[in-house]
Structures are given as C-alpha cells and as structure tokens.
Amino acid sequence: MGLGAMSLGLLDASLAPARAAGPGGSPLAGRAPHFRPRARRVVHFFLNGGPSHVDTFDPKPALARHAGRVLPAGNLRTERKTGAAFPSPFAFRRRGQSGLEISDAFERTATHADDIAVIRSMHAQVPNHEPSLMLMNCGDNVQVRPSFGAWTLYGLGTENANLPGFVALCPGGMPIKDAENWQSAFLPGVFQGTFVDPQHRELSKLIEHIRSPHAATSVQRRQLDLLHELNAAHAAARGNDPRLEARIESFELAFRMQLEATDAFDLSREPAHVRAAYGDTVHGRQTLIARRLLERGVRVVQLWHGAGQPWDHHDNIEGNLRKHAGEIDGPMATFIADLKQRGLFEDTLILCGGEFGRTPTVELGDSGKSKLGRDHNHYGFSVWLAGGGVRGGTAHGATDEFGFKAEVHPTSVHDLHATMLHLLGLDHERLTFRHAGRDFRLTDVSGEVVRAVLA
C-alpha cells in the first residue's frame, strides 16, 4: 500500500481491528495508526542497571592491545573513578550469515543474529541510573512524562480489552524509580503499565482484584444480571447517556477480564515441551508469560531483569555479567524461535537493552584498586532491535576505538523512540497530547527515525 494509505480509513481492515469501543468510547479501543505499521506489539527486555556493551554487542579488540594501560585520550567523566583499559573477558564471534559480532555471553540469542539489528552508537545524557531510566522509558531525564508504553497505548489502544494493554513484568519487586518507569503522567491513568511480579505463582497476587475472595463466579453472574437490570431502568429514565452505558459495559468487561487473565497467566496450560524450552526459572516463566500476553493482544510488555538494578556490574563483571546474561539468554532465544513458529515474529517489535552502557575502563575502588568491573557510561552504548520491520544482521553506528563514546551515527534515545513508533505506524511528531498549554510528544523536540535499521 502506498502513500495514499496514510490517512484514516484507508488501511486494511486487519490493521484496525474491529473493536467494540463501547458506548462512550473506551480509551483502550483499538485505533488506527498514522500509516501502515510493521509491528503491532512491542516487547522490551530491560536489562536494568546498565549492561556493558563492550562485553556483549560491541567488540573492541583495541582494549586487549591497551590492556592495563591508560587510554590515549584519557577517561571521560562518569559517576565513579575508572582506571586503565579493561579488555572484555568474553570472546566475540561472527554469527550467522551476516557475521554480526556478538559475544559468548549471549551465545544462544546469537543464533538469531541475522534477525537482530544492533545500534552501537546509543547515547544518553548523564551517567546516573535514575535520570537515564527516565530518559529511556519516558523520554526525559527528570520531568514527569508518559512512558513509551503509555504513549503507544494512547496511540493504538489495545487489541484485547479484557487484559491490561501495557504490562510491566519485574521479578522480585520494583526496579529503581519504581512505577515511574511505566507511568502515564498526564495521559489518563488507564494507559499506565500494570506491574506484575512474576515471582508469584498465584494469580491473585499477579493482578490486583482479579479474583473475588467473596463470591463464586456463579454468584457474580447473578449479581451482574441484577446490576444490569437496575442500571438499565436507571438509564432508561435518563435518556441516552453514553457515560451510563460505558459504566454498565465496564462491569461486563471486568467479569470477562477475570477469566481471560486467569488463562493468560496460567502457564500450566502450555505444553510441557514449551515450558521446558523456556526453562522453569523465573526468567523462563516471565518470558513465556510475555508471549502469552502478546499473542492475546496486549500491546506492550516490558520484561525487567529484576528488582533494583541487577545489571549494575561495578565489580567482577566476568562473573556477574555471565550470571545475568545466562539467566535471560536461553529464554530470549526460545522466545524469538517461538514467535517465529507462531507467525508472530513478523509483527512483534523486540527491544533489548538497558538505560546506558559501561566504561571500557576498569572501575577503581576507594583505595584506587581495580574492582574488575565497569562504571556507568552514557556516552556510548548498545541496544538491539528485532522483529517487525527490523533489518536483521545489522550493526548501526559505532563507538570510538575503545567503546567509550558514540562516534559514528550517534543515536539518541529520542531517535530510538522515533524509530520504534515508526515501526508501529506512528509518526512521533504527530503523536501528541495537549497538556499545560503545549502539545507534548514522546520525543519532545527531537528524534530522527533511524532508517538504517529498517527492513
């Protein structure tokens, strides 16, 4: 479909799923994008804490040549003091047909290298977690702004009104900055991410109020039937008021949500071999939950690695990074393969990355001694994309010789957001919301779509 499709109503029907918006216009009703999308849903593997790019997706052989020596151009200022060049303890290999270099830390994910586009020239603004988390998730370091997921839901609605449209999974509790990471800010509260701690196995702990402790389903059905009769009489005496209708409908949706959510989160309904392939670990389970949510029409799923900031590898990066990568490498690889088998890969956008990267130089402790780890680095880092509309087997942009700073095609977080919205069929300059006298957007006043990673 050509340019002519870029207006409302000319899109093919499957892109704007017939969704009973319900009287009164449900804010979650599916909405047509600006133009033909390449992806319909998003999953974001958030490696919170700041994964080291030079140990995973950005090979820097020069570090080995300078091992233990001070970098020729000196170190950039980061949160803590760092010392000499610190070569990666992980081996990089060329993978797939494309020869994309990925380290052994992600060797199973690397089997999908030809589907992956790494952006090696990402940069953020400061070397601190809190502002960088906000930037990556909400497009601004400190101001209260809606998250990417909230914007997406605002732009597209959801395809399944019986489930929350945006789910944030984080095992063990909240990441740093808590629910701000998936906030709706000035957008209506319903666009906020729904937090789920997948460490729980009981549904009632996964989603608030999803089960009734005081009425069986049959009792509730009888109650809702009575409610419907009372409300119908009430509405009839008041003419046609869509707000009354909307509230009546919302109770029916609530009733159905109980059943649908039970189903979506119940992994025992998956065949044993699928569960085994994902692995019976918290990350295996949460990744499988993510797939079940996405295939049921949830628009955005964010998978956090864990409470706090597990990827904050200030010391012993070899051991810590190996451990954390090992926890998600298998589930992520299985997830990609599983999406492919189900035909979901082509229209699911996958993002994997953290809030920044890490220094190529070694972090020094108080005494000036090496901690065998790396400090935060916002000057340059990597994220990767895969799935709908992404040009696989690509490495876009580059950091300097040592991996300190983005040098070739520096890519801001706004650029990344613009690109992701673009793949979802949304023009980041037109997805706006009037608040406090301004038309706000996720990308504020910047953002360029990174064409090089588009298929």
Add this chain to the structure above:
Amino acid sequence: MRHRLLHSFGWIVVGLNCLRLPAAVTPPPDADRHWSFQALRDTKPPAVSNPGWCRNEIDRFVLSRLEAAGIPAPPAADARTMLRRLHLDLVGVPPTFDEVLAFQSEWARDPDVAVGRAADRLLSDPRHGERWGRHWLDLARYSDTKGYVYAREESRFVHAFAYRDWVVEALNRDLPYDHFIQLQIAADQLVPAGSPDLAAMGFLTLGRRFLGVTHDIIDDRIDVVCRTTLGLTVSCARCHDHKYDPIPTSDYYSLYGVFAASADRTVPLGECDDAELAKRIKAYVEGHEKRRAEAEQRLATRVGDYLRAQLSLKDYPEEGFDQILTDADIIPHSVRRWRDWLARPGRVQSRLFGPWLAVAALGVPDGEGFDAAAREAMKAGSASGGVHGWITEALKAPLRGKGDVAAAYGKVFREAHERRDATNASPELAELVAFLRDPLAPARIPDGDLVTIEYYLPTSVTEELGKLQGDIDRRRIDLGLPMAVASTDKPDITLPRVFRRGSPSQPGAEVPRQFLAVLSGKDRVPFTRGSGRLELARAITDPSNGLASRTIVNRVWQHHFGTGLVPTTSDLGLRADRPSHPELLEWLAGRFVADGRSLKALHRLIVCSASYRAAGVGGHAQDPDRRLLSAFPRQRLSFEALRDSMLAASGELETRMGGKTQPLLDAASRRRTLYAFVDRQFLPGVLRTFDFANPDLHVPVRHETTVPQQGLFFLNGPFAAQRARALAERTRSMAPAERVQALHRALFQRSATGAEVSLAMRFVAAAESAEPTGPSAVAWKPGAWSQGVGEVDVAAGVVRGFKPLPRFTGTAWQGAEAWPGGDSGWARLTAEGGHPGNTRAHAVVRRWTAPADLRVTVEGTLRHEVTEGDGVRGFVLAPRLGIVTSNTVHKASVEMKAGPLDVRAGEWIDFVVDIRDVLNSDQFLWAPTVVAGGRRWDAGGEFGGPPPADDRLRPWEQYAQVLLLSNEMAFAD
C-alpha cells in the same frame, strides 16, 4: 462533546490526523489584546423574554443564550435530586433520607427558601472544606511524599498534612481569595514566625524534588503558581518565547529569579518537648556543624584548585550529572558557586580577584610569552582601588600559565586561612580572612536545609547527614507534629539570567525580577523587596488583574457544572476556547471582586440560580454537551465522592478531621478519602485507574475514563464487600420488603419502587437457594502440622512458651510481616527447613498433632550447610517421653529418627531447632515425616498457610453490593 474524556481525546484526532505545526509559531502581534488579559468589563445581565424563570443575574445570562438558540428554559429538578446534587457538590457526600424528607417539606412551602437555607447550612458545614479543599489540592499537585529519593532521605514530607489541613480550614473560614493566594506564595513575609499560616506555603514546597535539580524544582513552582492563579502556561516560555501567548522567555526568567532567590526552610508550627526529638535534632546539628566546618576548611585551602577549575567548566556539568565525590575531590557545586560569584561585579571581586579575572580571560597559551601578556592584562584590568598587597606580591614570580596564577592564589589563601585566628592581624590579612568567612562567598557553604546544601558535601557526608535528618523527619511524622516548609528570601540575591534554549549552561542576558509584561501595563517596575515573592503575590491578586479573578471564578463554575465557562480552566490564553458565556464570566468575576472575593458568596450565588437547579434529564438536541445548560450536566462522582458516599451510606464514615494521613486501602480505614496517604511514588493502581489527580502535576481537570479495573475494584476488592456486610448487618432484623426499602433509602435517599422490591426478592431467593448447605461445604480441614516458637527445657524434656508464628508469606511462617522481624527475629519455617529465632527462647517448633491414638515412628534428616557460626541443635520431643532424639549439627547432616512412639489423639510431637550458642548462619534443612502403619504425614508436602476465612458474601450482602455498584450510586443528576 459531553464529557472530559472525550474532550481530551478530541486531541488524538488532531494529533493523529492533521496539523503539523509550522516550524516557527509566534503569537499574533495583537496577542496582548486577547480578551482574558484585559481589565474586567462591566457587563449587565441581558433582558430575557422569560424573566420569571430566573432566580438571580446568572440566569439572565444563561437564559439569554438559550433563547438566542431557540431552546426553552429547562424545568427545575425535583427536591430529592436537588438536595443530593447540593450535598455531593458542596460537601462531597449525599444527604440522609431524613434530610431529604425535611428538605422536601421545606421545598413544598418555598423552593427558593429551601435551597437558600440548604446552601447556607452546607457552606458552613466543615465537610465543605474537605470537599473543595481536594479540588485545590489537585491544582497544588498535593502529595505526602517527595517522589523518588535516594535511600538516605526520608521519602515522606514532614509538612504535607499541615498544608492540606490549612487549605481545608482556610476554605471553611472563607478566607478572602486574595489572602488565600498571598499566604500560599509569601506567608513568610505576611505573618509572624510560628504562625499556623506558614503551612500555606506547602503550595510551593510540596512538589517533586526532581533529584535535586534546582532548575526543574523552580520550573515546577512557576508552573503551579501561574497555571493555578492566572490560567497561564508560563512554563512554555522556558526554552523559547511562548508560541501562542505574549510571554517572552525573559518573563519566565524574571519569575525564575523570584524563586531562585528563595530557599526552603523547615519550621515547626508549635511547641514540642519530646526528648527523643530533641536528641535527634542535637545529633544532626552537631554532625552538620562538624562536617560543614571540615568542608569549608577544604574550600579555604584549595582556592587555587577552584580557580583552576574555572578554566574547564565543562568538566563540571550542571546538576543532574551526579558523581560520587570524596573529600579529596573538587566539588562541582562549589565550582559553579565560584563561577557565579566571580561573575558578579563588586569591590572584593576586583581587589582580590581582579588579576585572576584579567588573566582568565586571556587568549594566550601557556608557556613562552605568557608572562608578558598576563602582566599587560593585569595592568589594564586593575581596578582603581588597587589590588590586595599579598596577591600583588604572590604574582611577582614568573608566570608560565594560568595554572601558576591559580597556584599563587591558592598559596595566599592557604596562608590566610592558617593565620585566620592570629591576634593583631594586619589589615591585609583581615581582608583575606573576611573574604574566607563571608557567608556569601564561595569559600563557604550557604545556609539552609540539608536538601539545599547536600551537593556541596562529599557523598559519604551527605549520606551520613541524610540519615540523621531522616531520623528527625521520621520522629516528627510519627508524633504528628504540624510543620511548615516555608520559602524564605536568600541573603545573596542576584539578578536571573535567561537560559538560552532552557539550558543553564548557556546563560544569556540578565533580567529583572518582575511580573509578566502582558499583565503589568506600560509602567512595569521591577520587584524591589528581597526575592519579590510578596510583590508577585500582590501583582497576581491586584484588583486590576482581571485574569486572576476570571480564572478562579471559572474554576468554581467548572466544579459546580462539570465544565468551566472556558473548559481549559488552567489555560485562558490565546489557545483557549472562547467562554461559552463571555458576558457572564465578566459579570461573575466583577461580582466576586465586589463581594470581597468571598468564595462562599460565589458558591451561594451559583447554587441558588435557576441554572444550577435545572433538571438533569431532558436537554436539547442543539445543546448535546449541555454547555448552554439546556439541562443540568450529569456528574460522575469522583473516586473520593464515591468511596465517601459508600461509607456514608453504610453508616461507617468517620467524621474526624485533619491530622496524620492513613493508608487508603487499609481495610480498617473509615475516614474520608481526602485523608488517604498520597504517595506519588507508589500511588495505588486503584487511584490511577479511577483518574485520581496525578500528584506529580497540576491537574485542573481530571480525566474521566471508564475501564474494567474500576469494576474489579468494587466487585472483588474488600472495600465494597465490607460496606455490603455493614449494610446487611444494619438491616438484619427487618422483614425482607422493609429491608429493601431501608437499603434504597440509605444508598439513594429514596424508597424502592414495587418493581425494585420484587427484583430484590427474586434475587435474594435465588441466592439463598444457591447457598451451600451447612457449614461443612466450606469448612477447612485442619492439617496435622502447626508452626511456632518456644524454648526447649532440656532437663524437663518439654517445650516451654510455645507460641504460633503469626505471619504466613505464602512460602514461610515467620514472626512478622518483615523478616527478620518481631520478637523472634530470624525465626522462620518453610516447607524445606527454616531458621531458628534469635535466642534459645525462640527455637522454631514444628508441631504434629495426632488425629487419633496411634503408634508412630519419625524420620527425617537435619542438615546445616555452612561453615560460619556454630551450627544448630535439633530435638524431637514426644508426649510423656520428653526428648526422644537430639543432635547438634554444624556443616553436617544427621538422621533424626525415633520410634515407635505411642501418642493419643490430640497429643503432639515437637520437632525443634535452636541456635545452639550463637546467632550466626543458622539456616537449616529439615522436613520431618511421621509414619503410622500405611499413613504418612510429611511436614514438607503438607506445609501450608492458615485456614481460609469464610469471606463469602451472604445473599443480602450480595444484594447490597449490587446496589453499591449501581449507576445511581455513581452519578448525580
């Protein structure tokens, strides 16, 4: 479009389909002639053809527009609807059925008198302040917490509830609106120290902390002040001139200067003689003085380093770029304080630092030739007052670069610092020491609360002092002491500079502190008193400022009718819609000023109008959104009003006002929702789904969404179920038909119709026939195992002081919600093992109770896996036999077998582990099994939680819940 949601979603249509703004949008040249910026016009109520319908002047304006549109005047609402509307609107809870009956008989005599008296009664009801105070708190982005803070800091504000209570009380005493505003912006300059009115300044100081980034804190304050009081989006001018309104960036920075010249100060609003608090304050003050003196000593002895840092300012990025700093580091905040101080003209600057400034500006590279150029520059730049002798002397040595100059300065000030206490100091030494001691000089740390000075200190010191400050805050909060955080004027006030493109690293021209040009007329003069905050407050509330009066009058209208005369109540600028009734807005604002800016007089005027008293059903096709008031716009209850109404209906609403907050979703909470703890960092999802005002932002109009999560809260959450139980309980002794009536009267203030009674009967009958018969259907079968703590009396062979562990987490039994916690500390039992409590008196005990007379054996392995500590002791105790087996294990495992043992029904066998001698790494694995013939009781496999309480709603409770969920409950006609 009728409702707010659709209103805001109107934007998606624009956002998605059209309008890409041209690159450079600027206000039209005559923007300052926009209607809302003008003085109030003197408008007269128009003539109408049906004056008999009108009750006051408002109605003539409203009717005139209806008549022009050919729409007839709407009929009046009935008495019950009217009283319910008045109650929900003015006090936030519905009337009682008896109040409706009394009102109906008054109404029958004279509706005007009845409405007037009800309005007077409700406006003097203290619940009025609770209802309207919440509207104000939405604007003030009220929160009980600061938002995200680092772990060192207490996240709760000490002064939030005092501000909330001040607002409630100010509205209840009908504080004139101009005073109401002035106190919130400048109480520090209007009332004496210790006055309870200082609490008003929470309006400024309850915003997010933005990770300590000053520019964003100030931006938040400009935004909340200007949008709330002026209906102007001044913050849009932070980076560039406002695109629509005549607000240049320089005006933004004029206001920025007002707030930048103010510092927050925490002050108690009453006496307190709590010894513990005094102790904590002492600890902080001592720690603070010591650390501050150390830090200032470092500043004084490193003047050279701070001067050298001026040469590479980009290495010291603005706030928000946080580095972990030790006491050996240059403090970026002090580098910037030096920068600002040096940039200020002054005698000390030139006498002491004239040579430095001359050299620093030099474009000559270090090395050969530098010396000559430097001397030339210093000579040219030397001030008339001359240069300080020591400095002249120190600079005589050859200078190879700017670093040498800085080093010379460093040496001079180090020496002055070392000799600072010398008796008979020469005037020259005294001059240098005076500089080092000047509280406004960059060698000092400014005065103020820790949050305002923490970035001048090394990270570890900030953490240490933060904990001490947190100890004070927590004590104050626990004691419920009323506190204020007041803005106060700083001693060293400088003129603000415009930040080009909003970036503090690109300072532009200086601007005076002054009010907005568009509202100041031709003879605008800069503020002269301190920060200018009081002058700002007075400019806002000046009677000549029509915009402020229009803004508040429009807001009041919005809350009475659902939509403002101008719908964007915090933006009356050029992008706002024209008012639906422009003449009325002028007239109302004028009347408001003439009435001494009494909000209560304004409420009374509005609610007594025929326009407000119109029926909610009906309406007119030409007025689909009811902006013309062809019918009263039906209101959906806010979350607060709905929750409070449910508590009121069930007779449970607590009337206690003010004071400490309470967790909202605490099942025991029966207070008004206003008193819920508002944690902006962990706002309960329920509040967000119910469109509660986002406490991070000024919220003039709440979204209104309808989503299933709202239904789930009432359907499945405990709140509505508890109200349903209370309602059923209150009506329990009544006959069924009477019960239906009583419930309808309690909830809807009306009797049930015949059809409703028979519906209810059918429902209850069906529910009763579906009830499970007898208690056994849900009875829980007690397991054989229980878990507790106690102490093994080895001599007596018994467990003494057995107490069940009270908390079950889903995977473990333990002493308290947190682990370790409670008296027993680390005591915990899981399916696989556990951990003994902190002393031998808190050994963990698995207790197996025999279901019958049995002969049993016990099996199992006790394992302790770590090297640390001294291991644990394990015991098996049987009735009458005492200890049947016991072992001590340390990094080892041991079989714990015994039997056969004879036990009688109801007797127990205890499996006990204690800490041995020391509490250290005492976690163990041991899931014993009891075997009797073919039966086995496995402590691991049968491990589980407490018996489920029978929470099922009974038929009448189910019925009451349905009524609570109904639309009649959730809407006001």
